[in-house]
Amino acid sequence: MARQQSRKWLSGKWRWGLSLGALALLGALLLEAWPFLAYPETRLAFSVETPAQVDAPSHLQAGVAVRDITPPPGLPKFGYSTFAADADGFRTRLKARAVFLHAPGSTPLALVQLDLGAGSLLLHKRVAELIAARTSVPAHGLSLLVTHTHTGPGNYMDSDFYNVFGSNRAGFDPALFEFLSKQIAAAVIDAYEHRRDALVATGQTDAWGLTRNRSLGAWARNQGLDPDSLPGDAVFRAVNPRMTMLRIDLRADDGCFHPAAALTSFSVHGTAIPAFTAPYHADVWAGLARNIRVTDNVGGDACGANPFAFVHAPFQATHGDNNPDVRAGQRGHIEARRIGNALASHATMLHRQLGENLHSGIRTQVASRELALLALAEPQRFGLCERAVVGAATAGAANDDEVFPISYLPFLQEGWPRQFFTDGCQGVKQWMLSKLQLLLPAQRFPHRAMLQLIRIDDLAWVAVPWEVTLEAGNRIRAGVRDVLDSPDTLVEISSLANGYMGYAVTPEEYGAQYYEGGHTLYGPGTVPFLTEQSVRLARDLGTQAELADLPASSEFSLVTRSHWPADTALAGSPGFVDRPAFTGAMENRLPFWSVRVRAETGAALALHRPLIAVEQFRDGHWRTRVDDQGLDMQLLATDTAGTWELRWYEPDYPGSYRFRVESRGEREALYSAAFPAMPGTADASE
Secondary structure, eight states: OHHHHHHHHHHHHHHHHHHHHHHHHHHHHHHHHHHHHHSOEEEEEEEOOOOSOOOOOSSOEEEEEEEEOOOOTTOOEESSGGGOOOOOEESSOOEEEEEEEEOTTSOOEEEEEEOSSSOOHHHHHHHHHHHHTTOSOOGGGEEEEEOOBSBEEOOOOSSHHHHHHSBSSOSBOHHHHHHHHHHHHHHHHHHHHTOEEEEEEEEEEEOOSSEEESOHHHHHHHHTOOGGGSOTTHHHHSSOOEEEEEEEEEEOTTSOEEEEEEEEEEOOOBOSSOTTOOSBBOTHHHHHHHOOOOOOOTTGGGSOOOOSOOEEEEEESSOTTEEEOOOTTOTTHHHHHHHHHHHHHHHHHHHHHHGGGOBSOOOEEEEEEEEEGGGOOGGGTTTOOSSOOOBGGGTTOOTTOOOTTGGGSTTTSSSOOOOSSOOSTTTTOOBTTGGGGGGSOGGGSOOEEEEEEEEETTEEEEEOSSEEOHHHHHHHHHHHHHHSSOTTOEEEEETTTTSOOOEEOOHHHHHHTOHHHHTOTTOTTHHHHHHHHHHHHHHHHHHSSEEEEOOSEEEEEEEBOOOOOOOOOOSSOOEEOSOOEEEOOBTTBOOEEEEEEEOOOGGGGOTTSOOEEEEEEETTEEEEEEETTSSSEEEEESSSSSEEEEEEESOOSSOEEEEEEOOBTTBOOEEOOOEESSTTSOOOOO
16 A cells, blocks of 8 residues: 555646646747747848949059947857857957959959858848949858957857857847948958058968867777877877968058058967856957067168058967867966967968969959759768757857856767767757757758858969868868869968858767767768769869859848947936056956946947947157057956946056046046056156
8 A cells, every 4th residue: 555655646646746847848839939930030132233433453452451340239149059258349340351352254253251259141131232333242252251250249149049149138130230230341441442552471370289179089980099099198189280371462652562451360269258148348359460570671771651540450370179278177368368368379371471472463353153952953062961950969068168058968968879870961960959940940040141252363362151160171172172173273261251060070070969969950971062062163273264143133031139228318418437456467368457437328329339448648748558459458347337447457567557438429538547557656747
């Protein structure tokens, strides 16, 4: 009797447990599905327009320009998904760096580097529309190349999947999208309007010791190796160390050619800044972009000083499984700057070497093709699955970004491939939420991909919207090189260009089902597909000067949520609310001076314009010593009512200084009380 009652009790307990589990699952599904059920949709339509300007230069021409794309504070950020944080200011600026390039008899090119987490087919189409009336650049000659920083804005993508799940808050943001589009277009137009005669050179160097393979177990499968038997330095050798540069010098008014710009690709994830970090940050790319040292010019001593503000535009190569080699427990700004500065040193040496090879007699070619993956004919699929499916390993996060306990649960943890029912197109992938994922229509996932092959003299950049791993890049690169007319052509892959389609891993890596394999949405045939499609582009350029295989028009319908902040009036008068104070260095934090100020909030702060600086009193005048365009100043919110903290890191000694906040609207510039840079000394007089 007692045993029977016990069985009844256990039976009731299990019923309650199963009921609670079912309710929890239902709640989780409702939470994930809520944006698709409750948010409105925005319909966007684009068309390919013929450029209004027609140029026929007799000499190679180029132009360079920069625009700030730092959006307002308060926006969600892309890269760490749920574990990101709304922006509370900036630690480094985000930029759009545009290079216009036009060789005689070729297609005008606009190559734009963006401090963003991923490309967007929407951005490409909108920018192409905006520049058509002001430049000679056609849509197929525009390429948006990104750094993949994980602390930039999200919610501007061309798919609901990444607009909803890629950021810490869901929904396509029309205001952010238009802001980014106009700033990027302005950079292209400015570069075009300031074009001059140019010289270029291309080359490569290796930068070892700054990156490591974060998924060595998956990579080892490509070589048939046991990861447990690999030497200790294998993690540092299984990387793409190649730095590829296009150097551009422009003719100045003195008749001499001076260094003006460089486009540089390198393979490193933008994850030196960890999840949950609030300020916008360009990650390792900030130091790489700003700390290259350029001094030489072609004319030598016969020429005057360089009149051009040199622009370095670095962007991603095959970074999919290559992380920055951050010292244990030290992720943050210091390590991001250390690695970025070290990469800048390699870029400086490469730039100087290329000075001996500058010339103008180059040829350029571009092939651009947009593929509708859901409607692609079988002969063009090369094993690509019929629809996207996200793997359970994606929720477990990549190595170095584990979150307890999610990253350690069965199936979510790396290395849990499916053992049964593996004969489907997705093979060994454990489906997130199993077949329930099919409730999300295939059109909600990214399904339109733009591929490009850009040839500049003896350099070929293959631009794809996937995150490409080391070995995946090797295979695509080898396939393209085999069909090019010159075997000495330098071939490199640019990941995440013009869109975002998830990861591209080799079939062998896919079989391990690490994070990268789980996030390979279109299955184990993704790299064979990319290889064959890239080879197809290369073959096309072997028979024709250019290829513009883009749809004449296209439409998108996206789940929408406005995150763009309103221009709220400041309660009270603007001004500094305390005196500057010094804070000493701590572990993983630099020393800084700081002060609080009341100023505008939201979009009225206009973070894309210069805002804060430190002035030094010298020779009877206040002169700018450092501003927010470098790596040493930070703006962060201390409340939601318009009180901001300004920080100046690693201050100079000695001297008298003050903070300056630039004017906005009718408000004039604000100045703090003077302070000595050497802590412990008396205030200097103004």
